[in-house]
Structure formats: structure tokens, C-alpha cells
Amino acid sequence: MKSDYLWIKVWNYIVTKSDFWISMLGSHVKLVIWASCIVIILGVPIGILISRYKSLREPVLNVIGVLYTIPILGLFGFLIPLMGIGLKPALIALTIYGILPVIRNACVGIENVSPSVKEAAVGMGANGTQLLFRVELPLALPVIFAGIRTAIVMNFSVATYAVFIGAAGMGTIILVGMRTFNDGMLVAGTVLLAVTTVLLDRLLGWLEKIVQRKYGMESAD
């Protein structure tokens, strides 16, 4: 009977406090969108760069890999003394976590473009830019997109921790719910987070399929 009561409280919270959680979800999404833009704008060119200059490949991937393994609260411990609290350190943290799959997939995606396709394009007189934009990037796109999808979904869950560094988001609902022993709010925050994460993943998965169908070597079905 106690659990029935909990679900009523959760429902009540979702219905009556919709203004609050929608604004928190908005901040959360905004944070993720900004972080993902930074991750894509930085990560894809870095990935292309290290696929061109092999000597940079291992050092760059190692450094990013080490940063990636730092636990998130530990990372905040570094960032708060350096940058204070707020949106900026939260964006940096999300960028550090999201950039590895994007760089790695961009690099691997470009490296895996069939040598005979590249040779044919070069042999027909494609210059460096044409080779990159007309051949390599389109063919690497499914792999690059898979990396971006991983990064976005991961950022969406990592952004929950942003509350600890003073940036609003779905983490705020959960933390406030915990601190005030408001179990309806706590569970509502968790459920909303879980549902939106799954929906986002599905949406990106669907986009990935479209990209694969258009550019992929995989069969069309």
C-alpha cells in the first residue's frame, strides 16, 4: 500500500509542478546541446587531423582517454578552484566526457574508408579538400554519427551531475528531492530523466539508421 501511495505522489508532482520540471528539463537540454555542439565542432576536426597525422594519433587519444577515466566528482574538484561554479565548468566537464567517442570515431571512420575508393578518387583528380568532403567524410559519416550519438546520450546522463557544480538541470530535481525527503519529487525526477534519456537515444538511433542507409556500406535493409 505504501508503494501505491508513492506513485500517487510522483504523479501529483509531475502534474502540479510541471512548470518547474519543464524549466529544469529545458536547462538540462540546453546544457547538453551546447556541450554537444562544442564536442562536435572540436572533436570531428581533431579526429580528421589525427587520421592525417599518424604521429599525433596515439598521444591525443591517450590524453583524452586519461581525462575520460577521471571520475566526475573528482573532475569537479579540479574545475571549481579553476573556474568557479556555474554553466562554464559544467560545459567543460561535459566536453571532456563527450569528446572521446567523437574523436575516436571520426579518426577510425576516416581510416576505414576503403583504400580502393580513395585511390580511385585521387586517380580521377580529386584534390585534398574534394577527397575529404566528397569521399572520406560522407563515407565515414555513419561511424562519426555513431560516436556523436554515444557522446550526446552520455552527456545527457552526465549533465545530471551538473547540479553539483551549480548548473541547473534534471539533477536539481533529484538532489532537492533527496535533501528535502520529498520522495515523490525524487522518484519523479528519476523517472523523467530515465524516460527522456531513452526517448533521446531512440531518436538518435533512428537518425543513425537514416544516415547509414544514405551513406553506409551496410545493406539497405
Next chain:
Amino acid sequence: MTGSIEVELQNVSKFYGEDKVVDEVSFHVNQGEIFVLIGPSGCGKTTTLKMINQIVPHTSGRILVRGKDVTELDTVELRRSIGYVIQYIGLLPHLTIQDNIAFVLQLKKCPKKMQRERAMELIETVGLPVSYLDRYPRELSGGQQQRVGVARALAADPEILLMDEPFGAVDPVTREQLQNELLRLQETIQKTIVFVTHDIQEAFKMGNRIGIMRGGKLVTIGTAMDIVKERDEFIRSFIGQGAVFSALDTIPVTQALLRDLPVVKKGALVDPADSSFKGWEYAFVLDDNGQSLGYVSLAGMEGPAKIDPEKVQPLPSPSLPGDSLKKALEEMLWGNRGWLPVVSGEGAFLGIVSFQSCASLLAR
């Protein structure tokens, strides 16, 4: 301008570190000619081909394309002016067949309408339906993809084509079909083609001239007939035992034609002692128009006499001047006779080919 030199290599070498993969290679390719480079794997034939469009830069020597040193030309422009077909085809899987064919035109930023028209023209040239233009490479069979590969190489109407084992990845039946189509196409387009293969049959079939490579060196250049007559141990073992038949397949019967034959006119008086009959057991009987009526045995004739029409035997089914010697030899073998008449398309008797005349061609 037929006969001009389109591609010329002068003492070209390629080093990878200390490794000399191409060693002082020199040859030239004339306008409208198919020049085949052949050799065992690792002999440097593909590297040699790729140096022509500078996919692989050469270490020393000079490469001239239409008389200009390739190192002085803009590499991208050079490649756009040379058609390029590779073994693994290398169609761009994310582009339609039309965009694949028109890829060079896209690189050159030609108008869309022109790209479409050129693609439509070329897909018919290589024998595929126009409806394929909107398909993707993965929807085509290997042979069809390679046709698209040839169409793509022709898109910018280059004077020179480089083909690197173009039919190596397709089954033998399709390969033969593609070879025949390319030869038929070449009769009209008259491109200058450098063709790399490791298949001696293909080399003899496709090549006007053939260059054999070994360990980075070009060991010989010549026609199929020149190659089979080589005494060199390596060349003999490389081309193998059956090569002579492949070579004979490239030679028309007219090259081994015997024209000095004992000929009698229908109804004329024949003297078996006549010097033109010396060494012959038969004479050929012609009518007034030069058409052959058959042949007649000279044995048993003791003095001048008229030919008895009863004794004239009909000729075996003849060869045409365009038939290959291999075909003629096959017919001799199957027909159990040592010779075959050669008759023009209009029916005029031209002469005969015999085992003897074929053999003397090889001995020459």
C-alpha cells in the same frame, strides 16, 4: 594524330628506401595503342602504371605525357586528363551510378545538365540501361560495376586510359565479355591505353604490344608473336606452354597466306609438266571471276588434258581473311586436313593456309 607518342617513360626508377621496385624502365605508347604491362606479382607493373598519373611519384628518370614532363604539370589536372580504372573498381558507394560516372565532371565543376547527358551517353556506351543511373553501386553485379568503372574513366573524354587489372575481380565468363566489349569500344574511341595484367592470355588478347616485367625491370617489349618467339628462359616459363595458341589467336590468317598456288582456269587445257605445278599434288580450279570451283588431283595425269569437271572436288569450308590463325588451325585439326582455303567476304579465292605456313611464321 595517329602514330604520335602519347606516353613515354625514360629510364624511370622507383625506390622505397633501399628497395628498387622499378628499375630503369623505358617504353613509349603510341596514340590509339593498347600497351600491356605484364609480369609476376611484385614485378613493379602496377607501380609503373601509377607513376604515369603520379599516384606514385617516381624517384628518377623522366615521364612524358603528350610530350610534357609530368613533374612540370599540375598533378590534379594531369589526373583529370587521364582515365583511370582499377581492379577493385572503387565506385563511390554513397553516390548514384550517374554521380559515379560524372565524378570527374563534378570535380571539374561542370554544369549538372552536362553531367547528366554525359552519364546517359556513357552508360549506353558500356552496354547498361539508362535506368541504372539512379541506382547505387551495391545494387549492381561485379561485372556491371566494372562497366560503370570504364564509363567513369571515359567521362572527361581523356586521350589516355590507365587500366590496372581492370577485369581481375570478375568471373572468367564476364571477364571475356568485358574484354571483347573493350576491344570493340576501342575500335571507335581509339584511346591510348596502358593496361596492367598478370594473365598472359589477356595480355595477348588485349595488347597491340606487350611489355614483360620482372624484378622491376622491363625485360622485353613486343607483339604477342615476338613474345612467343623469345628464347629467354624466364619469358618462356612465364608465358607457359599454351601461349603459342594465344598468340596465334591474335594473328589473322592473311599473315600465313600462301598465294603462289597452282591454279587452272575452268575448261582450260592443263599440262602437268608445267613448272607452276611442281611439288603440288593438286591444282585449284577457278572460274572467270576468280571464284573457286574446287580442286583437282594432278596424280595420274600423263599429258596435257582438259580438266574433267567430274573430278573437281569441292573446297572444304573456308576461312575468312579476318579469322585468326588459331581458328584456322582448329578447323584443320577437326577437318583432318593439312590446309584450309581462304576466301574473301565476296567469295574471291585468296589462297590457302597450311600447317607449314603457320610453322614458318613462328620460325621467322
